[in-house]
Amino acid sequence: MRTATVRTWCWVHKWTSLVCALFLLMLCLTGLPLIFHEEIDSALDDRPPLAALPKNAPTQSLDALVRTATAMYPGERPLFMSFDVDRPVTNVTTGKVAQPGRGDLHITAIDRRTAKPVGALDEDAGIMAVILRLHVDMFAGLPGKLFLGFMGLLFCASIVSGIVVYAPFMRKLAFGEIRTNRSRRVRWLDLHNLLGIATAMWVGVVGLTGVVNTLSETLTAVWRADQLAALTRPYQGQPPLPVAAWGSVDSAVRTARAAAPGTDPQFVAFPGTRFSSKHHYAVWLKGATPATRQLLTPALIDARSGELTAMRSMPWYMLALRLSQPLHFGDYGAMPMKMLWALLDVVAIIVLGSGVYLWLSRRKVSA
């Protein structure tokens, strides 16, 4: 590589890294406890345990669960229904209007076997919620999220340029060689190079998928405007279906599952809500492997007739978004994977820290 080219790449590596370093450090530090959020959440969980019933106890119809929720909040209508994976609990969201604001809805956790309400986990309270908000948007909403996405993009550029400048720096050195007979700065440079290049692929994947995740709202909005609208075009112009005219949600879910064998519902969006049309139950089905669990297929069931209107797989950008989630969180390979994720995160923190140190301790004359 020509000297001028090397200098350019070094410049790119220096500045892309320095600009995002502080934010990346915050993301790595807040990300560490988030890897174990399931374990921490359940350790902090002070809800009373569910009633002990035989393992094969029959479950109540989904319509009964909806009645439980609407009885608790008179005047409200059901919006969403989601299904816990670790316990026989269904969460029913209700509100006065179809698309209420953040504080104007109620989530009722209901035991599927008894149709009685149980303690719900308050996901917006506690230390883990604060850490999550810091990590996702620094309490600055969508602009904060997109800003962190831009920092992640700079980070990706810093990884690529780091790999490029690795070559000239390592021309005479073996993999992982630490020159212990030289200055402290040289030792840290060699360590920075070793830790950086060994974990480059992991850091690159987590960085890039993190950037994709910051686009979640944007991509979902595009998808809803584009595909969901196309699916429900025949219903355009019809007045919204009144709640009293809705058929059974239980049979809607059964119709959807019959149309896509091997799937389970992840959630149901009731007519009029953000993830459905004004005339349909949207049953969002998921598969059984870590990959296909992420790939949701919406089945639109006519809420009046109970018949399947349409079912369509997600477009490529939604697949990319959904697959980016496990690849970013590292939550799809049980506890050993989480431990490795944490260790790799610590290595990334050392690479970031040593990079800043290398810049701070640079020779003043060669600026």
Next chain:
Amino acid sequence: MKRVGGTFGIPIVLAVATIIALISGLLGDGAVDAIAWLGLAAPLAAIIWVLRAQRLVRR
């Protein structure tokens, strides 16, 4: 020390191990998770191995 496979020999092996790990974990639960653990452990093992070979870290 020898330069095995040139500058990028070992880094490429580690990158391939990582990507195989990340993808295989997505394909299922249970046995394939073990492939994911091995592949993700590879970069960490390489770091520890090369530092120990230079007696920079002890057991």
